[in-house]
Amino acid sequence: MTDEDPVSRYTVRSVAKAFRLLSMVAEAPAEGVTLSEVSQHMGMSKSAAYGLVRTLLDADYLYAREPGPRYCLGTALVWLGDIASRRLPLRDITAPILARLSQQTGLTIRVARVDDGHPVFINRVDAVGAVRFHTPLGVRELPHTSAAGKAILAALPDAEIERIAADCGLPRRTRKTITEVPALLADITVARRRGYAIDDEEDFEGVFCVAAAFFDHDGDCAGALSATGIKVDLPAWRIEELGRMVRAGADEVTGLLGGRPRDREV
Amino acid sequence: MTDEDPVSRYTVRSVAKAFRLLSMVAEAPAEGVTLSEVSQHMGMSKSAAYGLVRTLLDADYLYAREPGPRYCLGTALVWLGDIASRRLPLRDITAPILARLSQQTGLTIRVARVDDGHPVFINRVDAVGAVRFHTPLGVRELPHTSAAGKAILAALPDAEIERIAADCGLPRRTRKTITEVPALLADITVARRRGYAIDDEEDFEGVFCVAAAFFDHDGDCAGALSATGIKVDLPAWRIEELGRMVRAGADEVTGLLGGRPRDREV
DNA sequence: TTCTTTCGTTCGGTATTACCGCACAGCATG
DNA sequence: CATGCTGTGCGGTAATACCGAACGAAAGAA
Structure with missing residues (x-):
């Protein structure tokens, strides 16, 4: 052998x-x-x-x-899982912000940290009475099907995005998943201008996400906050409001990390 | 060898x-x-x-x-920890009750399940802005130093309590820990009448707990809810109120389990 | 009922393997 | 420079984890 x-x-x-x-x-x-x-x-x-x-x-x-x-x-x-998650520095810092966003929005709020361009969700707060999404923690997720993933990609130069896209191959998850690099780059360009990324049924049918990245002291993206809800509950004006709230929460995390946001146009 | x-x-x-x-x-x-x-x-x-x-x-x-x-x-x-804890049946059932009690009391609320007379905490909800207690999940705790443990013991016959006490030996944790079987039985007798158990700095100095047990369809104790706070924040009238709220929450869990409370006098 | 299947459990024997000892490389510090 | 730490590699051998076969029990079929 x-x-x-x-x-x-x-x-x-x-x-x-x-x-x-x-x-x-x-x-x-x-x-x-x-x-x-x-x-x-x-x-x-x-x-x-x-x-x-x-x-x-x-x-x-x-x-x-x-x-x-x-x-x-x-x-x-x-x-072990409890100890491991409690020791992730991001978790303690972001916990009160997650709780507040969850109360304000009535949605499930999650926080992901970055692992080589991929999001890894490390905590989740389900809003009381809200739909429960069975989203795993501690797993490297696909970067192109989640709002958090795209928010993280948006902080990287386009060349890096292309490398990551080549690595994971942009597999299709739903009818609306972005599976081509140019379309992904275009979507991310919009997200950069807007200040937050959107997942419009690209990971699960009927599920909508809004996410914004936060940054550490080097200006590198450290992770992202995301809000998850059912699409039919989220008209355009609400998404815009959500985007502002998530963006504000992420900026707050950046401040707590002693970080400074990278220039939008990478 | x-x-x-x-x-x-x-x-x-x-x-x-x-x-x-x-x-x-x-x-x-x-x-x-x-x-x-x-x-x-x-x-x-x-x-x-x-x-x-x-x-x-x-x-x-x-x-x-x-x-x-x-x-x-x-x-x-x-x-793995996230999946394991989500699959514990008690956790889903009790989650909304924990959240409500935490909001109502402003304290840390925990739920334990029973493991051979010992409490094993399986979930915890920290109140926003409250003191954070570093209490581990998924560990067999001592039955005589926590309110949850004593609430669980209170549902057992005295002979069984004596057996468990002999097994773990009632080690001392603080100045006020109950280390003798007769004193433990007396404390539990009071808890049975009162409907909830108390931990008055018996596990950590300055920490006070109130707990009540819940029961499954066989009338066996399935676990306990507990509220944890700093002793100086908890005057007698507040403890009494807490006891009633925790007792009510535990009864609610008993109902959700399709259970019936065992007769108080075992 | 009895036969049959399938489950979990137990036990030798042996091929696999994981460990120890030793040696080397990269950093700090003195 | 020397000296004390790290973490990293490589044989050789004692330890071991695996396979196959067999058993009692339980569940399903005849």
Whole structure:
């Protein structure tokens, strides 16, 4: 066997397998998975899967739900995830601003940080009584299908945008997703002038987002705030108002970061 | 070597080590840990620690913060923790009640589920502008030092309380921690009559908690709601009012669970 | 009922592997 | 310059995690 690419020489394979297992459980239905499903999806014998699962159970990374047993994500992950998210500096700084925007707008407000041009949402505040969007945290999202992603791209030079677009390939998510680089650049040019970016059903049908980026002390984009709602609830005048509010919130974050906004025309 | 107790025959040791490493990082300062600290605390060579860390980095369970590199908990844990906590049935049910209580009281409201008589907090809503308590989620807490723990104990027969007390040994946390079984039983008897439990600086100096339990369809205690504040802000009349509000919130949760409250006198 | 299937669990044996020791490179600091 | 830290690489070997087979139990079919 001379496979070198899939894992580096230094990768501890058992650990990588354990993480693949956790990802599999995370992507499976909430009821959990059975041991046989694990062994099948992981391509390993039942006894090997059993050992892995037992290890995860002992560490509370999984728990067994009767009947079945069906295995679900355990409380140790709640613990680690809580600590990890609390330690993200952006989260504490932005939390009160998220809460205020959520109250003012009655919408779901999220904050993303930048990861190589891609947005990674790190916190979310659902407005009371609002529609709940099942948006994951801690995942690198596509930059061209979300308002936050486009707000982040807008802070980069066009050449950089083209590089990122080439990397991820602008996959289609809905009928209205922008899948061509020129159209993306045009949309971002408009966003730069306007001061906020818009996602008009480009990620999910019927869902509308408004987002604005904030900047750190180097003038680099550190992330974006976004407001998410149902399109039918958002006439043009409301979007304009939302854009101003999100823009103001993002500028406030920039101030708290001790940052200065980069010139709009990059 | 004939050690059998520390790990069962089915434990995948590398994975257990990876989890110990994550716990270590979680308990270390927020700035992260260096490779040498890892190898020391884990009792393994630097090269072995390097392999583990590389594996965790590749999976985004850790990320390297410059300078140093110092290793911190990564976004994959935010992702998994978010999914895990969203899938806890109690969390969705109680979320709006937490938000309402937090607004009404201006305090931090938490919800715990039961794990063998111990409370495990699974969600928290900080009131805007309130003091932030650094209370972890997803961890089995001591039953006798928190209001939530005592509210949960109050739903158990005295014999069961004595067993749990013997298990964890009632360790002291502050000057006012109850460390003797008779005093604990007396405190819980009062809580049963009153309808809510109190933690009067028994876990942290200066911190006061009020909690009430809720019940599932079997009449078993499923968890508790608690309100946490600074003692100097809470005169007796306010505590009484808080107790009524928390009790009402917990009863509401009981209703949503399709449950019926167990008879107070167990 | 009885047969059949499928589940989770357990146990040796062996091929795989993860670890230790050592050596080297990049930075700081003295 | 020397000296103390880092993190990074590479063999060799002891440790190990995996496979395959088998068992008891439970669920479904005849």
